[in-house]
Amino acid sequence: MKKLFTVLVFSTLLLAACSNHSNSTDVSENDTQQQSDKSRKDQNVQKKHEKVIKNGCTYIDNILIVNKEVSLPSNFNPGENPESQQALQKMFNQAHKENLNLYKISGFRNYQTQVQLYNQYATRDGKKAADKYSARPGNSEHQTGLTYDVGAVGSDKNLYKSFGDTKEGKWIAKNAHKFGFIVRYPKGKEKITGYQYEPWHLRYLGKQTATKVYDSDQALEEYVGLK
Known part of the structure; x- marks a missing residue:
């Protein structure tokens, strides 16, 4: 025992x-x-970031930067970038295979076009309101030729925040980086980007960089060390 x-x-x-x-x-x-x-x-x-200013344009880590604080010269007029055009079409083709019909609402806009557009919005809504959703001339990503506003064919949610809740908006958020794009003004990053959430606004960075930004869960300003 x-x-x-x-x-x-x-x-x-x-x-x-x-x-x-x-x-x-x-x-x-x-x-x-x-x-x-x-x-x-x-x-x-x-992480150290390489900043280069060339012909009045600012590049950080070889990424052309445009936001509320960083502008482009008024004479910067590259037109629509051929590589980004092809990537956008590839994205549309893939979406179509998955029964989603996407299209380009707008792409390249030169300085003068942005002058007219911003003034129109400022007159209608006031500058304070316009600054939340429209870039001032010289500060628009559309002037880079690398940026697109996209939408769904026949959708009444295009260019509204609610587009992010549609099946097309969700698909873009999940897949755009695979084609070289990021959602430039993501939800929850309004104080960082200075703009409202825009699930339709895509910026081309190339597959490798876009995927890195996507995986970082950061706005572009954060990714390049500006914020």
């Missing part, structure tokens, strides 16, 4: 030790994961 009691006590202690070892391992793995996450964040913060 005494021998049996001794065996039971030893077994209990052994199980307790194993349990404590297991808990220790879990904590260690959690600590490692937290350290890994912190390391990735630190790397993002410490």
